[in-house]
Amino acid sequence: MGHKISPTSLRLDITQTWKSRWFSRNETPRILKEDHDIRSFIQNNYKKAGILSVDIERYANQINIIIRTARPGVLIGRGGTGVEDLRKKIQRSLKLATPPRISIPTEDVNSLANSAQAIAANIAELMEKRMPYRRTVKQSLEQIMQGRIKGAKISVGGRLDGADIARTETFQKGKLPLHTLRADIDFARATAFTTYGTVGVKVWIYKGDVLEGRGEAKKQPALAPDTQKS
Secondary structure: OOOOOOHHHHOEOOOEOOOEEOEOOOOHHHHHHHHHHHHHHHHHHOHHHOEEEEEEEEOOOEEEEEEEEOOHHHHHOHHHHHHHHHHHHHHHHHOOOOOOEEEOOEEEOOOHHHOHHHHHHHHHHHHHOOOOHHHHHHHHHHHHHOOOOOEEEEEEEEOHHHOOOOEEEEEEEEOOOOOOOOEEEEEEEEEEEEOOEEEEEEEEEEEEEOOOOOOOOOOOOOOOEOOOOO
16 A cells, blocks of 8 residues: 555655645635646746745635745745735636735745655756756765665656657665655655656655654644635
């Protein structure tokens, strides 16, 4: 089971928490689509900002969009104009009669080597530039293992180096206990759009076990039901 399912969803409320935190009785499909559109817009339009994750919290009349980024200056802009422009674009895209207040706090991430999303995006970018995938993956593994990391695995699949037949290759260093629920495993995927077609990239990073009461996933407060009407 641990080898088939996403490591993130398997460990929800144990070592991981939800990326969207809200409650709705009747408008779940609409809000889910809004969350997906917001994430896609941010990740596609701010690739140079090094977006690692986008968490969304919804209250009755407010939306908090928490962005973890490696280069906050690119996102914030001079004098905060970048965040203000992003807030206005998202507010217009919601197309509601009474748009909610939108807050966009950012969190600076110092070490990219500990982030599966950053590693996956970097590998995909290098493959799009026609870098040899074996060298790219091995260098990424070495970079990951230089930190306090216990194990990592990287999988790439597609027409590797332009091969006629698609295949999947996996590279691993250290331990990766996918069946251990208390294991803190960061997982991410990315897609490289090469001249030969798309290549999928998956990254697992094992950071150690989370002991009870020390670093376990924070319990999120119950959020108010939505009162917005489309």
